Amino acid sequence: MSSHDVMPDMGLYQPVTVEDAAGIARQYSERGWLVGGGQDTYGWLKDRAKRPEVLIDLKGIESMRGIRETADGIEIGALVTLTELTRDPLITERYSLLAEAAGRVASPQIRNVGTIAGNVSQDVRCWYYRRGLNCYRAGGNLCYADTPEGMNREHALFNASRCVAVTPSDTGPALVALEAQMVISNGSSERVVAAEDFFVGPNVDITHTTVLRPGEILTAVRIPAKWANAEFYFEKVADRNVWDFALVSISAAMRVNNGVIEESRMVAGAVEATPRRLDRIEQAIRGKARNQETADEVAALAIQGARPLNYNHFKMPLLENLVNRAVRGHA
Amino acid sequence: MTYMHIGKDFTPPDVEGKVTGAARYAEDFRRDGMVFARLLTSPIPSGRVVSIDASEALAMPGVVGIFTADDLPPSAPPANPALAKEFITYVGQPILAVAAESEEIAEAAIERIAIEFERRPFVVDPLDTLIEGGPDPYPMGNTLIREGAAAAAGTTASGTAVGSIKWTLDQITAFRAGRFPTGAPWGEEWAYGDVDANFAQCSTIIEEPFVTIGQPHHSLESRTGMAYWENGKCYFHGSLQSHTVGHAQLARMVDVDPANLVFINENTGGGFGSKIFPYPMMAVTGRFAKALNRPLQLRITRADEFYIGSARSGMQGWIKVGLRDNGRVGAVDIAIIGDAGSGGGASGSSAAEHVSIMYQPEAMRYRGISLYTNTTPRGAQRGPGQNEMAAVLSPIMDKAGRQAGLDLVELRRINAPGADAKVGPRQGDISSSYYPQAIEQGAALFGWEQKRALPRQISATKVRGIGVGEGYHSAGASGYDGLLRIAPDGKIHLHTGVGNLGTYSYAAVLRAAAETLQCSWENCVIAHGHSDLHLPHSTYQGGSNTIFTETRSSHVAALDAIRKMKQIAAADFGGSVDDYSIGGERVFLTSDSSKGYTYAEVAQKAIELGGEYSGQVFAEDLNDTTKRSVQAMAGTGLIGAAKDTLPKSGTTPGMAVAFVEIELDTETGKFDILDYTGIAECGTVIHPKGLRQAMNGGGVWGFGMAAFERHVYDPQNGLPANVGLYQSKPPTYLDVPLQMKSGAADMPDPQSPVGSRGIGEPAQGCAVAALMSAISDALDGHLFNRTPVTPDMILNQIAQNGYNTGDLKTNTF
Amino acid sequence: MEIIRYRYDVWGEEVILGVSWDLLWVVAVTALILLAAHAIFMAALAKKKAKPSSEGKRVKRHDAIDRAFHWIMAGSVLTLIATGIAPIVGLRISWLNIHWIAGLVLTFVVIFHIIRAMFWQDFKAMLLGPADFKEPFDETIKPGKYSFEQKGMHWAMTVLVLGVIATGILLFLNINTPWWDRPSVADEGALGIYFLLHGTATLALVAFTAIHIYFAVRPEKIFYTRSMVTGWISEAEMKENHDTNKWKPE
Incomplete structure (x- = not known):
């Protein structure tokens, strides 16, 4: 378990089309590794905790860049950086929820190279797993975090199935709230998956965090016009205000008419392996005034079913409080 | 001056x-x-x-x-x-x-x-090895024992060995519950005054447990x-x-x-x-x-x-503090289990020393054990002992002060170490102290009285907290060598064997030589960082030590050069050395400044004269390293080389006081630092930018110690949880205030030729202490009794869900 | 091809992870080939013999409670196999809860069956004696209630099911359930052995289940399957396949 910090000897492909990239990815399957901004990649590789044979660098694929307006909203190329998301007028004016979420990812340096696709596809940050231990998520047969003395402060409150890691993505919950569609290509055909279904929990697939299969590439993210210019609320609470993962985050989109919530989407981050849709809250606030009273009335619903571990009980009041803020509309 | x-x-x-x-x-x-x-x-x-x-x-x-x-x-x-x-x-x-x-x-x-x-x-928690039957980190035990006699006989290399110390289950249970473990054996202890008698005279007595977790x-x-x-x-x-x-x-x-x-x-x-x-x-x-x-x-x-890369030791401790009616600290009793990791030493005695000087108790007792664990080796880290003690002590003293009806600054003011302060178990003197003035200066700059009057509740979810904290470290030594060379081209080569840690103090201390030589800084050339540049035996750069120690060395080297220049001039122009002065990079007859040499000329003269003037002969009391350097430079100019034998007595204190105002969000457990004011008591300020850097940098790290950084080990397998920088969480630029105010009492220490003392360590200690004090203040005086205090702990406290770490556990979340 | 999969434990020491799932394909393909060969062989060499009529007088072969047991067990075993194999073959379903619930069901019905068989059923009817081993080689010997093959299958399944149950319970103790939280794993090597045994038993169970199903649907045996649904076989079927001196139905 000695530590390393230089890149291992491995192959590098730099395709310029999605078709070529998918073909290479298909050829190498689990032995290949797609890399965009590389912010989740290089740590794995330099630590020798993951050992793919080849890197498939997607940065040369121009078609995966840029933010475009479509008939029903916008399409964000997979390689759009998080910094670009925070600055693009289409995003900041219509979908400020996403801009805010992207602006809270890591640090400016990381946001400058980290991509939207990478942020939603990144692996979990459980320290045991990242250490390279052969836990369930790494294909092993046990979890080191979920034990009577495990150090699991950052881990899951909900829906843990053997693995108790949480989604580290800040933009993932925002995209689920915005009912984004994830465009996935295998080189010859495309499938479009709702953001909510894009993420998978350990109960379904313990070694992956998304529905992406070997040979598939997330090429774009589409956001429908439905939630454009809605009322949004985003907040991420982390130990540090820069370069840190969320302890809990909240992303909310609401249609409010005359102070009454007509429809909403509320999603929490860092409380389970996937962005957690808070549908009980959404139902409970429908038709109610967006105010403190409503917030106080419904917030506790957010933590029903929580199963805290040794050190993460605090996430329950934190989630409840963030839901309260999102409903009332201010910190 | x-x-x-x-x-x-x-x-x-x-x-x-x-x-x-x-x-x-x-x-x-x-x-x-x-x-x-x-x-x-x-x-x-x-x-x-x-x-x-x-x-x-x-x-x-x-x-x-x-x-x-x-x-x-x-x-x-x-x-x-x-x-x-x-x-x-x-x-x-x-x-x-x-x-x-x-x-x-x-x-x-x-x-x-x-x-x-x-x-x-x-084992990763010292208390787990201290208990009878508990695992030992080494096959032969869990604590350091000194074997002076054996070392003398050459049986062990270091004169130290690993031995065993154990407590009974009852003693461990009592300690974990925040009580003194009656009858427990200790590895070291010291005391002064009649502790029990002084407690008897105290009207306010509190007992508190505490934990500080080490950090890399x-x-x-x-x-x-x-x-x-x-x-x-x-x-x-x-x-x-x-x-x-x-x-x-x-x-x-x-x-x-x-x-x-x-x-x-x-x-x-x-x-x-x-x-x-x-x-x-x-x-x-x-x-x-x-x-x-x-x-x-x-x-x-x-x-x-x-x-x-080493790490700070952690502490698990118990403290009893007594205040008299007048607010003076009457007695302190303190017990500390130090986590020495797998090697190195814990800092319990240094921690206790901090209490002894900053509160000047009439009587005090310290008992401690340094225990090994199977965690990363520990060593000195900015204020080892003193700063972690400052961190947990501050809110504990606040509690005592509140019970006694005293304002938190008033409590510090009453007990502040002045020039007659005593320090440590031997109650030795200090070289000087203007610390009471520093408190006044800081309180005024921060606006303590005004902020005291502000409402605690800012909004429905935001509360204000204000706090004050103090830092101390001994800050100076003596006996090192100074070395300089005046070259025939008139350049003054200032040699230093101090390292370049990044504090720039290696250069700042050489300005004492330039000051003494009355020469322009632009004409000075610094030689450092390479043995072949012929460096003197200089102090270690650590322990807030460089500024005091090396300004003295620089000064004595300059005095030696001046003496030699005057001797050369007197020999050529007549009179005695006392008849000569320096100025404008010349040595000249005081009564007739036309009679004299420029530094360049006198350097040439020195080469011609040889002997001690150009380094062929040198003082015997110089260190071997310095001697080699002088020999290597012999004949290349006028050499100033001397050992610092200036008078020095007592401890040279570096002290600082800080004030913090925070706005704490009761829904997230996070807080913003609205105001930070740190005042150094470091004698004369020799490099203002350097001081600001020390105070701000120390402040930032103090915030890290109070609220972010710690070791976390899984007791099941001995693995550390936060190896990387992002996991260790040193504070970032958005975790600290945009503006941090700093200042200094700026009064000269009589034992330094330029009046200066060091400040590196106290700059951190005061900040961590002040922030801990402010967090406690925001939460109605709640004591977490541990550092760091993280958002989860604050949330658990506010939710009253009983999930905060207890039992004095360490190296944990 | 590897037989056993290894991994590194928390301190970097190599320990068993479990059986290699490559073997699943080996088992599947081998079972398929053998059963296909058997089918072809039987089709080619089988004597053209009239099947006994299922009409006429009916003989009770299985009580309703035993049939219920069989099908609950069958259902739970097939559920266990399906949910256990799903993640191996890449099917993304939330399988674990279904898996352990099916395991609990299987455990309870097996305990029920053991108790019932020992105290309320003709336990001896299922015992394999030396005489039973002559049966496959002598066409004149007819079995009592259960044929040699049926007894063999029963006992093989007994061993395998008990094996998966025993190892399954050990693994069950290592996950979170409504009744307990998962403990620390002090000996990762031992855990690996549990997985290895569970996996090995599973592979054998897959093979025997395939064989069992194959024979259950073979034309000359399907009346047994019918009897497991309806409870009866015809007297003609009984006389054709069983020695009525050894099996005297109620």
Whole structure:
């Protein structure tokens, strides 16, 4: 378990089309590794905790860049950086929820190279797993975090199935709230998956965090016009205000008419392996005034079913409080 | 006093290189034929190496050799071995090094080496080994014992050994519950005054347990060394805080005569106490290079830096404080279990010393034990002992003050150490103190009285907290050498063997020489960072020590030069040396300034005269390192070389007081620091920018200690949870206030020729203490009794859900 | 091809992870080939013999409670196999809860069956004696209630099911359930052995289940399957396949 910090000897492909990239990815399957901004990649590789044979660098694929307006909203190329998301007028004016979420990812340096696709596809940050231990998520047969003395402060409150890691993505919950569609290509055909279904929990697939299969590439993210210019609320609470993962985050989109919530989407981050849709809250606030009273009335619903571990009980009041803020509309 | 240089800003010569990237660190040096070494480290927390099979690695193209504990002189516990074999005591401990033509090959080779280990029991919480029947971190025990007699007889290398100390279950249970463990044995203790009698006179008495968790140094420049041997000389590019003070030790480590060791270390990327002296892996660098007869670079990774880059000790303790009716601290009783990691020492006594000086108790007792655990080795880290004590002490004293009806600043003011303050178990004197003035200055700058009057509740979810904290460290020594050379071209070469940690103090202290010589700074040339530049025996750069100690050395070197210049002038122009003055870079007859020499001329004269003037002869009391340097420069100018024998008595204190205002969000457990004011009591300020840097940098790190950084170990397997920088969480630019206010009492210490004392450590201690005080204040005086205090703890406290860490557990979330 | 999969434990020491799932394909393909070969062989060599009529007088072969047991067990075993194999073959379903619930069901019905068989059923009817081993080689010997093959299958399944149950319970103790939280794993090597045994038993169970199903749907045996649904076989079927001296139905 000695530590390393230089890149291992491995192959590098730099395709310029999605078709070529998918073909290479298909050829190498689990032995290949797609890399965009590389912010989740290089740590794995330099630590020798993951050992793919080849890197498939997607940065040369121009078609995966840029933010475009479509008939029903916008399409964000997979390689759009998080910094670009925070600055693009289409995003900041219509979908400020996403801009805010992207602006809270890591640090400016990381946001400058980290991509939207990478942020939603990144692996979990459980320290045991990242250490390279052969836990369930790494294909092993046990979890080191979920034990009577495990150090699991950052881990899951909900829906843990053997693995108790949480989604580290800040933009993932925002995209689920915005009912984004994830465009996935295998080189010859495309499938479009709702953001909510894009993420998978350990109960379904313990070694992956998304529905992406070997040979598939997330090429774009589409956001429908439905939630454009809605009322949004985003907040991420982390130990540090820069370069840190969320302890809990909240992303909310609401249609409010005359102070009454007509429809909403509320999603929490860092409380389970996937962005957690808070549908009980959404139902409970429908038709109610967006105010403190409503917030106080419904917030506790957010933590029903929580199963805290040794050190993460605090996430329950934190989630409840963030839901309260999102409903009332201010910190 | 009006100074030419002291108290004025200047641009240290290494600033430009650090801004542009031109500054070179050990890793940047290359040599023809150089090979790269990497460490293979232990995956287990405790055990021994049974066998090593490196055949596959050695057969790899490009691999040139391996180096194991068998290639080094034997070492016995608790000495921290460069490479472990019989006593593996923490995960990440180096076991062997592999050298190869490239870093990539070396790292690949490490993976091809098979090691059979034998595992032993392990422990990551000191209280778990202290309990009867608990696992021991070493097969022979859990604590350091000193064997002076045995050392004298040559039976152990260090005069230390590992022994065992245990408490009963009842004693451990009592301690965990925050009570004094009656009848428990201790490793060390001291006391002064009649503690019990003084408690009897106190009207307010509180007892509190406390825990401070250690934290890694995480020096940004991970430890690197590059060594090569040529013509019997060892050239060593390294990364140390100090320079010449470590020279002889490094020479021993690499087995070379000090005269044949050339140590090169112009810049160092952080050390924080962990690089004060040569560290074990430097032995591997030098000896491996010699064994291979090739230049060799050994650079460790960021993760390795966590493991072997040292760390602050943790404390688990109990304190009883008594206040008299007048607010004076009547008595303090304190017990500390120190977490010494797998090696090094805990800092309990230093922690207690902080209490003794900052509150001047009439009577005090300290009892402590330093216990080993199977965690990363510990060493000095900015204010070791004092600063973690400051952190937990501040809210505890606040509680006592509140009970006594005292304002928090008033409590400090009443007990503030003045010029007549005493310190430590021997109740020794201090050189001077203007600390009461510093408190007044800080309270005014911060607006303590106004902020006291502000409402605590800012909004429905935001509460205000204000706090005050104090930092202390002894800040100066004496007895080191100063060295300078005035060249025939008139340039004044100021030589220093102080390291360049990044504080710029190595340059600032030399301005004392320029001040004494009354010369322009632009005409001065600094020689540092390279043995071949002929450096004097200077102090270690650590312990807030450089400013006081090295301004004295610089001053005595300048005085020596002035004496020699005057002697030369008197010989040529008549009269006695007392008839001569200096000024304008000339030495001249006071009564007739036309009679004299420029510094350039007198330097030429010195060369012509030889003897002591140009270094052929030198004082016997100089250190060997300085003597070698003087000899090497002999005949090249006028040499000023002297040992600091200026009067020095008592402890030289560095002290600081800080004030913090926070806005705490009761829904998230987060807080913003709205205002930070830190005031140094460091004697005369010699470099204002340097002081601001020290106060701001110390403040930021203090915030980290209060609210972010700590060791976390899984007790089930001994693995650390936060090896990387992002996991260790030093504060970032959005976690600290945009503006941090700082100042200084700026009054001269009589034992420094320029009035200055050090301030490095207190700058952190006051900040962590003030922030802890403010957090407690925001939460109605709640004591977490531990550092750091993180958002989860605040949320749990507000939710009253009972989930905060209890039982004095340490190295945990 | 690997037989056993290994991994590194928390301290970097190699320990068993479990059986190699490559073997699943080996088992599947081997079972398929053998059964296909058997089918072809039987089709080619089988004597053209009239099947006994299922009409006429009916003989009770299985009580309703035993049939219920059989099908609950069958259902739970097939559920266990399906949910256990799903993640191996890449099917993304939330399988674990279904898996352990099916395991609990299987455990309870097996305990029920053991108790019932020992105290309320003709336990001896299922015992394999030396005489039973002559049966496959002598066409004149007819079995009592259960044929040699049926007894063999029963006992093989007994061993395998008990094996998966025993190892399954050990693994069950290592996950979170409504009744307990998962403990620390002090011996990762031992855990690996549990997985290895569970996996090995599973592979054998897959093979025997395939064989069982194959024979259950073979034309000359399907009346047994019918009897497991309806409870009866015809007297003609009984006389054709059983020695009525050894099996005297109620």
